[in-house]
Amino acid sequence: MASVDIQDVRKFYGQLETIKGVSVDVPDGAFVVLVGPSGCGKSTLLRMIAGLEDISGGTISIGGRVINDVEPKHRDIAMVFQNYALYPHMTIAENMGFSLRLAKRPKDEIDQRVREAAGILGLADYLDRYPRQLSGGQRQRVAMGRAIVRNPQVFLFDEPLSNLDAKLRVQMRAELKDIHARLKTTTVYVTHDQIEAMTMADRIVVMRDGIVEQVGAPLDLYDRPNNTFVASFIGSPSMNLLQGVNADGGKSVRIEAGAELPFEGAPPTVGKVVYGIRPEHLHLADDGQGFETVATNVEPTGSETLVQVRLGDQIVSALLRDRVNIRAGDTLRLGVQADKAHLFDAETSQRLG
């Protein structure tokens, strides 16, 4: 195991700068998730750690050793690819033991380590099969096994669950977490799925356009997003971000359509602000409280109901935990939990308070 230290790393493709001075510290044994929309540079950063992309500027260290110019095979890392990248002409045992075979390890040792990894992953019965004879989830486990067999200092995962169906993804998420808890190997995991990030990470790095927007524990990011991008990216359904004005520096924001939404905590700011409230922090309000609106769309899922309403020309989502009988077109009153509201500067999009 080792820590990974990324310092002011940059990546240029010709004149185009895709990673713009990223610094991230991955502590020894941590599970860090790089998350962000497509094209934000998270996979490129991971590939730079792996040695599959050159580093244009800055340094990457593993266990205190700068590895900028070190060959991938000498970085002591193992990577799991999005499409698994299993060798189709080799059996599962051969796939898993390939790196050891190249390292000219004795056959007995290769067999033993492959069996150990297969035991951890429940693949012992499949060692003589070929990848094409396995299901998606099993292939995913083989890709994991190939990484485990090497006993590396760092695991790198590049969107490893995105080719699986929703149910299997949930199952594999738990398995990956369990394996990490057992092996305690430093892990850098890339995904565009914020739920994957929230559920698996010790620490999340949110990226956009080649820069780091925020680094923190999952619930810190959820509770105190630094800016509107993180606020809207973390959490599902995403946070309502409403344009409004705090006219008098008081504890409420007037939204364009006339609703007055209260907040607590943030210092009074006079002028235009963005009022953020998560859908789960809205509730049905009694007469005389909250604001009156009309439901435009209702999505009941059984355990909860997502109601979309219109405030002026802005759409607001409310996630109601109680079983409610609302249909599109119905008039209803919604209230907000003032202590859960977030305020952002309208111009810089940065958090206020």
Added chain:
Amino acid sequence: MLQQKRWRFAILAILPTLAIFAWVRMYPIVETLRLSLHQWNILSKNKPFVGLANFRELFHDQLFLNALTNTSIIAFGVVILTVPTAMVIAGLIHHRTHSRFSGFYETSVFIPHVVSLVPAAMAWKWIFDAKLGPLNALLEFFGIPAQAWLFDPVLSVICIIILCSWQALGYAVLIYLVGFKNLPVSLFEAAKLDGASGVQRFWFVSVPMLKPITLYVSVVTLISAFNVYAQAFVLASDSQGAPGRQVRVLVLDMLENSFRNYRVGYAASEAVVLLSIVLVLTLIQFGLLREKGRK
């Protein structure tokens, strides 16, 4: 009703192509099969049916057996030389695609495939020439005695194999390049992280992954090499200067029997033997490919 109309239109649409195919491809094959069972001297109106007599005679004909042996050696020699060379060259070109010369490499390898056979063979005849050729000059420069490349029975076969491989290489490289371009990059990246060197990635990933391409290239090369004629005709004259006599090949034997000895039925039976060999090789290819697909 609509279905029937569609069928009628489809048949009408492909009929001209089918007719041309039947006339230029199927008819000659059927006619060759028919002729192989007859005796005919090109001019006579009589074509007496002789059954399998032509085939029985073939397998006692030393000239034919000699031609069959030579052709088989050349065909398999060309495959053995061309396939690995093409794979290595295609691999080098593919993995050097960032080089500004990659287009030049691709073109220069492919040019021999489109060059006219006879002028190319003439150029190689000069290269192999015992007295004036640059090959012997080079050998002598390094102190190796000059060789009678085109007159030695073994060396002349090797010369034909080299010439045929040189011509077949371009097409094989082109097909391999397509194969290389279709291999998933992530496999090579995974192998890189597993610790494989460039040569190991080629051996452990590219070679097994390109198996279907190798099958195709080897069978196509083998079939075209079985039809070797012009190369032997130009390169391998005997000591009297008679073209193609030094290394007798099947097509030359057929031509001589048809148009010099006026034994068209007999030559047709040779063509049938050649067709059978090519057919068996094609069936082997289909069998292997189908087996691969079933896995």
